[in-house]
Amino acid sequence: MLGTAVINPPPTDAPVLQGLWDSVRAGQEQLLLSPYLPASCAFLMHVTLCAPFLVLDVLGSVCQRVRSWRIEAGSPPSLRRWYDCFGRLLYRYLTTVLPATALFQTALRSPTFPVQAPSCWQLFVQVFACFLLFDALFFIWHLSMHRFSWLYRKIHQHHHQHHIPFALAAQDASSAELLSQLLLALTSAWVVGCHPLSEVVFHILNTWLAVEDHCGYNLPWALHRLLPCMGGAPYHQAHHSLHSGNYAPYFTHWDKLFGTYYS
Ligand SMILES: [Zn+2]
Ligand SMILES: [Zn+2]
Structure with a gap:
């Protein structure tokens, strides 16, 4: 396991993380073992993190300043688009993601909860390593779906119905694509050898x-403005508009290396 092999800092430098981890283990261990927890958390987390952008979209219809932050000129997506997308997401989670992850948790995975919490450094490096690995795996998978027309039609085309995406559409994908993304994220955390706390932080981020x-x-405060190695919303929106290029989800180095980068 990469994370545990490479990182070996003193574990006592994170009393806050240890306290948090102890309270989670003491009160919620039974809940954490529930096979329905991963899909339920993933759905609720996605919807919750989209909520600020729903507010922006509503404000955008009356506030010029908010509209000026939009990448594509024109009106923000309507409430009807949000509502329809929410219905599709809920349906896919209930019919595919929830049963598949419950089966995966029950049959293949036996979560363990170590006594020791990770140190802050350990948590940072594990999460960062997960992002680097996930970014590389997703780049290969995404590029393949665009290169092979059968994969594109059967798996990825649904996501490209949004020429100009909006927050909730991040997971508006076919069941197969949703499951493949989940598998890539779980694989990244497994290969890195994440502590459960680091894995949760990785999934949230x-x-x-x-x-x-x-x-x-x-947005003026978006992460890609602080970290130029990340593409951010303009980079991925270019992918949706052009139907090609910018295949990596977050970092730009793979696309630059393979000549598929569009600014
Ligand atoms: Zn695509
Ligand atoms: Zn997309």
Whole structure:
């Protein structure tokens, strides 16, 4: 396991994390073992993280300043689009993601809860390593779906119905694509050898970044403005508009390396 092999800091430098981890283990261990927890949390987390962008979209119809942050000129998506997308997401989670992840948790995974919490450094490096690995795996998978027309039609085309995406559309994908993304995220955390706490932080940040990628706004405080190695919403929106290029989800190095980068 990469994370545990490479990182070996003193574990006592994170009393806050240890306290948090102890309280989670003491009160919620039974809940954490529920096979329905991963899908339920993933759905609720996605919807919750989209809520600020719903507020922006509503404000955008009356506030010029909010409209000026939009990448594509024109009106923000209507409440009807949000509502329809929410219905599709709920249906896919209930019919596919929930049963599949419950089966995965029951049959293949036996979560363990170590006594020791990760140190802050350990948590940072594990989460960062997860992002680097997930970004590379997703780049390969996404590029393949665009290169092979059968994969595109059967799996990825549904997501490309949004030429101008909005936050909730980050997960408006076919059942197969939703499951493949989940598998890539779980695989990344497994290969890195994440502590459960690091894995939770990775999944939360991963959901947030995917939502931000699709939000349709080039916000003044967006992460890609601070970290030029990240593409952010303009980078992914270019992919939706052009139907090609910018295949990596977050970082730009793979696209630059393979000549598929569009600014
Ligand atoms: Zn695509
Ligand atoms: Zn997308």
